[in-house]
Amino acid sequence: MMLELAGRVALGLAGFSMTPRDRTADLATIRAAGATILDTARAYAQVDNPLYGEELAAEAVDGTSVIVGTKGGHSRINADTWDADISAARIRADVESSLRVFGREQLDLYYLHRVDLADQPVEEGVAALTSLRDEGKLARIGLSNVTVAELDRATAVARVDAVQNRHTAMGREADDVVAWCEANEVPFFAYSPLRSAIPAxxxxxxxxxxxxxxxxxxxxxxxxxxxxxxxxxxxxRPQTALDSIAAEREPWSAELQTAYEADLETVQ
Structure with missing residues (x-):
């Protein structure tokens, strides 16, 4: 099932979820932003609530058609420690937990949060997700923080519906993965797109x-x-969330393209 996007700017919930905040205000911001996709994860948790990020997403989208992408196989242990495990047993347990949090029989989009584990090949995690997709518990599956080589290995096992990597506007760190996604017609989600101090x-x-x-x-x-x-x-913040969503509607032009390419040249 190809992921059809009503919009191409998703709102990520990591910043809303990792430290104590005003939950009521955050829910108002998330809803007011009007994003058609929310991105969360099992690892987006508070020390005293390992499900906080998913619970926040579930409450924010309740009764709406907003797509939610979440991730498993990576979770918060305490204030400074996270684990990673993409074994079949762990992925199934994480998916079942997410289904309970969202009160659904099927999740929209589910990623392996990390696949760079020395003792667990990416194929194992992908096989686990594929089984869950075949059972109808996942509509689509994805990989996050992945290389081209890992994508090639993963897609030898099963179809991957989405990819998510860090990819900043001024760094373009994942251009090779984007090219792979273009060649294979797979949606690519760029996280931390503005995390760069490089002038433009x-x-x-x-x-x-x-x-x-x-x-x-x-x-x-x-x-x-x-x-x-x-x-x-x-x-x-409400104003920055709305500003981000507006990026998709911002008129593009040859002048802008030239300016962007000139700024990129200064960092290459």
Whole structure:
């Protein structure tokens, strides 16, 4: 089942979930942003609540058609420690837990959060997800933090419906994975798209002339870098969340493309 996107800017819930915050205000921000996709994970948890991120997502989307992507095989143990385990038993247990949290018989999109484990090959985790998809408990499966080599190995086992990696507007760290996704017609979700201190003076000048944020233009630049790319905004304030969602509607132009390419040249 190909992942059909009503929008290409997802709202990530990591920033809402890892430390104590005002839950009521956060729910209002998430709903007001109007994202058609939310991204969460078992690992997005508070010390005293290992399910906080998924519980927040479940409450935010209750009664709506918003797609939720969540992840398993990686969870928070305490304030400073996370584990990773993509064995069949662990993945099944995590999926069953997520189904209970969301009160559903099927999850929209479920990723292996990490696949770079020396003692557990990616094939094992993918086989586990595939079985759960075949059982109808998962509509789509994905891989996060993955290399091209790992994707090749994974897709020798089963179809992968989505990929999620860190990919910043000014770093373009995952260009090789994006190219793989283009060749295989797989949606790619860029997380931490703005986590970069690299200047972008050419885009900044156009942003100032348009009266919009530089961040909005950088997100728009990633969206226009490939037809398979969507972005995951980590914004946690109402105004920045709305600004991120607006990136998809920001008019693109040859002038913007030239400016973006000029800014990229300064960091390559």
């Amino acid at each position: 003076p050419h885009l900044a000048a156009i942003a100032a002339n348009r009266g919009v944020s530089l961040q909005r233009l950088q997100l728009s630049a990633l969206l226009h870098s490939s037809p398979v790319v969507s972005v995951i905004s980590g914004a946690t």
